[in-house]
Amino acid sequence: MRRMMYAVLASALCMSFQCAVSQKLAWQNDAQAKPNEHQFVQFLYPEQVKLAAGKSTVVELHFRVNDGLHINSHTPTAKSFIPTQLLVGEPSGVNVAAVDFPPGTDYSPAFSPNDKLSVYTGEFVLRAHITAQPGDHLIQAALRYQACDANSCYPPKNAKVAFDIVAK
Amino acid sequence: MKRNHLVLILVVVVLALMVWTGVDNYRRRKAEQANLRQMQAILTPAAPASSADATAPPEEEEKSPLEGKAAPGFALEDLQGQKVSLASYKGKAVLVNFMATWCAPCKIETPWLIQLRNQYGPQGFEILGISTDDLDKDDKKKMAEDKADIAKFVNNMHIDYPVLIDGDSISHPYGGVDALPSSFFVDRSGKVIAATVGLHDRSELEANIKKALASGGA
Numbered sequence: 001m002r003r004m005m006y007a008v009l010a011s012a013l014c015m016s017f018q019c020a021v022s023q024k025l026a027w028q029n030d031a032q033a034k035p036n037e038h039q040f041v042q043f044l045y046p047e048q049v050k051l052a053a054g055k056s057t058v059v060e061l062h063f064r065v066n067d068g069l070h071i072n073s074h075t076p077t078a079k080s081f082i083p084t085q086l087l088v089g090e091p092s093g094v095n096v097a098a099v100d101f102p103p104g105t106d107y108s109p110a111f112s113p114n115d116k117l118s119v120y121t122g123e124f125v126l127r128a129h130i131t132a133q134p135g136d137h138l139i140q141a142a143l144r145y146q147a148c149d150a151n152s153c154y155p156p157k158n159a160k161v162a163f164d165i166v167a168k
Numbered sequence: 169m170k171r172n173h174l175v176l177i178l179v180v181v182v183l184a185l186m187v188w189t190g191v192d193n194y195r196r197r198k199a200e201q202a203n204l205r206q207m208q209a210i211l212t213p214a215a216p217a218s219s220a221d222a223t224a225p226p227e228e229e230e231k232s233p234l235e236g237k238a239a240p241g242f243a244l245e246d247l248q249g250q251k252v253s254l255a256s257y258k259g260k261a262v263l264v265n266f267m268a269t270w271c272a273p274c275k276i277e278t279p280w281l282i283q284l285r286n287q288y289g290p291q292g293f294e295i296l297g298i299s300t301d302d303l304d305k306d307d308k309k310k311m312a313e314d315k316a317d318i319a320k321f322v323n324n325m326h327i328d329y330p331v332l333i334d335g336d337s338i339s340h341p342y343g344g345v346d347a348l349p350s351s352f353f354v355d356r357s358g359k360v361i362a363a364t365v366g367l368h369d370r371s372e373l374e375a376n377i378k379k380a381l382a383s384g385g386a
Contacts, residue, residue, distance in 0.1 A: 080269045080321060111276050111367050146270060151366035152347035153271040155300065 040066045040147040040154065043161045044123070053134040053167040056097065061086075061126045061161065063143060070119035071145040073104025077118050082146035082156050086126055089140050093133035094165060100127040110150055132167035139163055232343060232352070232363035239264065239354040240341035244298070244332035247319050252330055254296065259356055261288075261380035263295045263373075266335055266342070266350040269321040270301070273367035274349045278325045280370045285329055288377050292356065297327060298335035300345065353377065357384030 044062040051057040065071055072081045088096045102125060104118030130139075142158040234240075239262075243253035254262065265281065267274040285295050299318050304310035315333065322331050339345035342352065353362040353376040361383050362376040 080317070081272070082270045109272060111273060115272070117272065148272060149366075151273055151368075152349075153268070153273060154347055155268075156270075156302075 039157060039159050040069050041071060041143060041145050041157075041159045042066075043143065043159055046163050048164040048166060049130075050166045050168070051130065051132060053132060056129055056131045059128045059130050059163075059165075061128060061163075062123060063120075063126070063159070064123045065121050065147070069147045069149050070107055070117070070121045071147045073118040073120055074101035075104065075118060077116060081117070082144075084120065084146075085144045086128070086161070087142045087144055087158070088128075091137050091139065093135060093167075094137045094139065095131045096139075097129045097131065099129070102126075109148075130165065132165050134167050137165040137167065139165060232360070234343060234352065234360040235363055237360055238358050239352060239360045240338070242338040242341075244334055244338065246330050246332050247315060247322065252296070252332055254354070254358075257294055257296075257354075258358055260292045260294050261356055261377065261383075262354040263293070263377065263380070264298060264342075264352040264354060265295055266298045266300055266339070266345045266348055268300045268348055269318060271348040275325065277349055277367055277370075277373070278327060280373060282326065282328060284370075284374055284377055288381060291381050293377055293381055295329040297322075297329060297331035298338070299331055299333050300335040300339065300348065301333070302336075303334055351376075353380040355380045355384030359384055 042064050044064055046059070046061075049057075049059050051059070071084055074083050074085065076083050084101065086099045088099070090096055102120070104120060107117045107119045107121070108115060109117065139162065141161040143161055144156060144158050146156040147154045239254060241254050243251050243255075246252050254264070263281070267278075281295055281297075285293060301314060301318055303314045318331065318333060335345070342350070347365050349365075349367065351364045351368075351373070352360050355361045361380050364372070364376070
């Protein structure tokens with residue numbers, strides 16, 4: 001009887017552990033997942049970058065705009081349009097000297113075929129010039145963008161960007 | 169014997185925990201599906217970029233939960249600093265039009281709105297433009313610049329109807345206003361008779377204005 005109880009207890013503990021690993025529990029914070037749920041742009045990669053310490057290195061940051069949407073480029077065609085920007089928090093020991101943005105693609109909205117907007121669609125890449133001191137560093141940044149589809153525009157949003165730098 | 173009881177209690181506790189986490193997970197997935205459906209509802213009005221045309225009939229739009237209900241009241245400042253309330257327009261048909269200076273489709277519909285107001289104003293129609301542009305309320309100088317940008321937009325677009333600022337502060341009762349332009353057509357009794365999200369055909373705007381003018385009169 002005792003052996004059977006231990007066996008039941010052991011399997012129940014195993015199953016509950018598996019359960020806890022494979023799903024979110026009530027006390028786990030949803031805050032980390034939610035911002036991405038409503039984002040129209042996703043940061044794709046890298047997750048980790050290895051570079052030579054003390055030497056300026058170009059790090060390519062890949063993003064993707066959701067299908068059917070476009071965002072203003074870094075240099076929109078009108079001053080009132082909100083440009084795409086990268087807001088970088090530099091940890092100590094890391095310097096982001098510059099970020100190169102790709103040129104936008106010309107886009108004429110169906111509702112205004114004579115107008116030309118400068119936009120990013122699909123995948124696009126930013127090139128950050130980074131110098132890091134020896135060690136591991138976490139870079140946290142945000143891509144600020146303003147998205148539209150064929151008929152509507154959405155308020156500006158910040159997409160989280162985070163990656164590790166290993167400088168040797 | 170006592171140990172057996174303890175083990176049995178432990179087994180029951182663990183099993184109860186498993187059932188609870190299972191139920192919680194089910195509820196969470198249901199909530200996520202509901203959120204996803206809501207997001208899809210927001211995005212549905214948009215036609216695919218390649219085939220979109222403002223003159224084409226709009227796709228089936230999910231009815232706003234506000235339709236048939238009293239329009240949420242508000243009092244916002246205009247660009248001259250005067251408080252303007254929706255309640256003060258009772259007896260008139262009002263188009264509450266959420267817009268922003270950075271919204272390209274808003275720029276397309278603005279001239280239509282000006283024309284429609286000129287046409288239907290004498291019958292008791294008014295437009296309240298609600299700017300959702302960010303205002304830096306913590307920095308007076310920056311806020312003055314934000315207001316000046318909106319005023320410049322209003323001037324450049326020759327908008328002659330009231331444009332109220334700080335629209336974000338009233339967006340919640342209007343369903344969140346996640347996409348612009350968003351229009352709520354309010355009849356003479358203060359009831360929302362139609363709502364649209366995104367750029368719609370001018371004739372559809374006009375039809376909703378006529379409907380608002382015809383409804384809710386004494």
